[in-house]
Amino acid sequence: VFVGCFAATLAPRLWLGHQDADRAREAALRDNLSLRLALQQQHLKALQNQLEPHFLFNALHAISALVRGDNKRGALTAISTLSKLLRHAVESSDGRLSTLNQEIAFVRDYLDLQVLRFEDRLGYTLQDPPEHLLETTLPALLLQPLVENAVRHEVECHSGPSHIEVEVAERGGSIHIRVSNNASAHTASNPGSGMGLKNIRERLSLLYGEAASLDVLRADGRFHATLKLPRGQEDE
Numbered sequence: 001v002f003v004g005c006f007a008a009t010l011a012p013r014l015w016l017g018h019q020d021a022d023r024a025r026e027a028a029l030r031d032n033l034s035l036r037l038a039l040q041q042q043h044l045k046a047l048q049n050q051l052e053p054h055f056l057f058n059a060l061h062a063i064s065a066l067v068r069g070d071n072k073r074g075a076l077t078a079i080s081t082l083s084k085l086l087r088h089a090v091e092s093s094d095g096r097l098s099t100l101n102q103e104i105a106f107v108r109d110y111l112d113l114q115v116l117r118f119e120d121r122l123g124y125t126l127q128d129p130p131e132h133l134l135e136t137t138l139p140a141l142l143l144q145p146l147v148e149n150a151v152r153h154e155v156e157c158h159s160g161p162s163h164i165e166v167e168v169a170e171r172g173g174s175i176h177i178r179v180s181n182n183a184s185a186h187t188a189s190n191p192g193s194g195m196g197l198k199n200i201r202e203r204l205s206l207l208y209g210e211a212a213s214l215d216v217l218r219a220d221g222r223f224h225a226t227l228k229l230p231r232g233q234e235d236e
Contacts, residue, residue, distance in 0.1 A: 058148060059085060059110075062117035074116045081113045089141065098140035100129055100168070100175070107143050107166060114151055122155050122162055129168040133175065138229055139203055143177060145196035146225050150181035154223070158184060170231070177227040183218050197225070204229075 059082050066075040088098075088106050098106075104126065111124045147164060155162045167178045197214060204212040211230045216223070 056086070056089075058151075059113060062113050065117045071116075078113055078116045081109050081116075084109050085113070097137040098142075099134065100136045100138060101134040103138060103140070103143045104129060104166075104168070106141070107147055110144055110147060111164065114155070118155060118162075120161070121159065122151075122164070124164040124166070126166045127168055130170060133168065133170060136175065136231060138175075139207060142200060142203065143179070143227070145200055146177075146179040146227065149196050149225065150179060150223070154181045154184065160184065173231050175229045175231055177229070178224055179227075180222045180224045183221055183223040200227070 063075055063078045063082065066078055085106065088102065108126055111122075111126065115122050115124070143166075147166065150162075150164045155164075162182050162184075164179065164181045167176075167180075169176050197216065200214050204214060208230060213228045215226045215228070217226070218224070
């Protein structure tokens with residue numbers, strides 16, 4: 001009888017103790033997840049802050065080249081284009097998502113700015129995405145570094161003509177974006193190892209884990225950078 005009474009008295013206390021321990025573990029897990037999320041957001045913000053000054057430097061370099069060449073009309077057009085680019089960059093500075101349509105428009109404006117700088121030395125083909133993908137969300141300012149990489153490692157390396165192609169397709173439930181450019185004798189030997197592409201890979205890893213990738217390949221006289229993204233949600 002004594003043992004039974006003791007067990008009956010102790011069991012609820014043990015149960016309550018286990019409940020308290022479980023709640024403490026759950027609270028610690030929530031705190032840990034919140035901390036990890038905050039650190040990831042801080043890292044993403046730091047990566048984006050690295051991107052924007054670099055992009056701005058290159059855009060201003062394009063305008064300064066027009067001014068030095070006494071191309072006043074081109075310089076004014078470039079300043080107008082730059083203002084559009086900066087507006088999008090500022091709107092994206094809080095790390096929010098963009099749409100594929102907005103990112104393609106941003107890349108088009110950036111390429112137009114570079115064409116003003118290089119004139120007939122640079123041509124580009126930018127494929128319009130399938131209409132049903134236009135409002136698909138993705139990280140802001142993710143595509144422009146791929147195009148900038150092509151300009152820096154190919155177009156700026158020689159005085160001959162260059163052509164950049166941007167293609168968008170959906171395969172197996174994923175979005176594939178390929179940026180390719182001439183791989184001439186003047187092209188950097190390994191243009192896929194730069195800080196811009198490293199930045200993209202870090203952002204993809206933080207946001208998508210192994211569900212996204214960036215692959216680079218030199219083949220058939222061209223350098224190809226292919227971005228694979230999971231199909232995101234469309235804006236309502």
